[in-house]
Amino acid sequence: MPQTQLRVTLIDMSDNALALIYAACRQCYSAKSAAAIFAAGKDDPRTMEEFVAKVVASGHESPLEHVKFTFAIEGVSRALTHQLVRHRMASYSQQSQRYVKADDFDYIIPPSIEQDPAMKKEYIAVMETVQDGYNSLVGKFEKQGKKGEAVSQDARFVLPQGAATKIVVTMNCRELIHFFKERCCSRAQWEIRALANEILAICRKKLPGVFSGSGEKCKGLQYCPEGNMFSCGKYPLKEEVFSSCKK
Numbered sequence: 001m002p003q004t005q006l007r008v009t010l011i012d013m014s015d016n017a018l019a020l021i022y023a024a025c026r027q028c029y030s031a032k033s034a035a036a037i038f039a040a041g042k043d044d045p046r047t048m049e050e051f052v053a054k055v056v057a058s059g060h061e062s063p064l065e066h067v068k069f070t071f072a073i074e075g076v077s078r079a080l081t082h083q084l085v086r087h088r089m090a091s092y093s094q095q096s097q098r099y100v101k102a103d104d105f106d107y108i109i110p111p112s113i114e115q116d117p118a119m120k121k122e123y124i125a126v127m128e129t130v131q132d133g134y135n136s137l138v139g140k141f142e143k144q145g146k147k148g149e150a151v152s153q154d155a156r157f158v159l160p161q162g163a164a165t166k167i168v169v170t171m172n173c174r175e176l177i178h179f180f181k182e183r184c185c186s187r188a189q190w191e192i193r194a195l196a197n198e199i200l201a202i203c204r205k206k207l208p209g210v211f212s213g214s215g216e217k218c219k220g221l222q223y224c225p226e227g228n229m230f231s232c233g234k235y236p237l238k239e240e241v242f243s244s245c246k247k
């Protein structure tokens with residue numbers, strides 16, 4: 001029953017991504033066809049990069065919806081994917097606990113538990129107990145003559161939120177920017193924050209014109225909207241910034 005760690009792989013993205021966003025942006029202000037802009041733009045990546053960066057900074061975000069990224073994500077907990085799939089402007093395909101038997105399930109150990117030997121020992125013991133319970137239920141279902149998903153679909157109810165899973169995620173650039181605003185913030189839970197930061201690093205490398213200014217929401221706002229109790233202190237609070245504007 002091995003412990004496991006986060007792995008993010010970019011498995012696909014839109015071809016000619018920068019030219020595509022550039023053509024969509026320019027179409028808004030040009031009498032030419034997007035097809036002609038797309039064909040011409042491909043020869044001049046620097047101009048496209050600068051133009052797209054300006055458009056993104058201005059908040060004109062619909063052209064970003066034409067380009068998508070697909071990631072294979074492994075070594076994350078079910079607790080993480082439960083949060084991830086709340087982002088609705090995306091497509092997901094997740095490893096099934098009905099069709100894939102968890103007879104030797106991987107799990108995530110939170111850093112707060114990993115760093116305390118006694119807590120880690122206790123955590124691993126709980127996971128082993130769960131594994132034994134799961135295997136026992138599977139054995140009983142098999143004795144009843146059940147096969148395939150009929151064996152695991154009810155046995156899986158004992159599996160913990162820390163059980164590892166694999167998921168394929170596709171998001172367009174606009175949704176990715178929104179995802180980074182929410183999940184790179186220090187208020188986000190540590191595991192999904194680590195995932196968001198890994199995805200952001202990949203996106204920045206692939207499309208710096210779009211993602212170089214991306215990250216937690218305070219980065220763009222230049223203030224923290226989270227309030228006194230939750231702010232990490234990196235930026236002034238919203239109330240502090242706007243108090244002088246009040247009538």
Ligand SMILES: Cc1cc2nc3c(=O)[nH]c(=O)nc-3n(C[C@H](O)[C@H](O)[C@H](O)COP(=O)(O)OP(=O)(O)OC[C@H]3O[C@@H](n4cnc5c(N)ncnc54)[C@H](O)[C@@H]3O)c2cc1C
Pocket residue numbers: 086087088089175178182183187188189
């Ligand atoms: C720090 C933190 C704590 C959280 N705590 C909780 C919690 O305790 N309980 C809980 O249930 N959730 C919690 N969430 C989840 C949160 O409420 C959102 O469900 C999640 O962040 C997805 O965000 P979203 O809806 O903006 O994103 P997406 O679903 O990706 O949507 C992107 C944007 O599209 C628009 N949109 C999408 N769907 C609709 C719609 N139906 N109607 C109108 N506009 C739409 C909105 O502008 C939205 O921001 C938490 C999130 C964070 C970051």
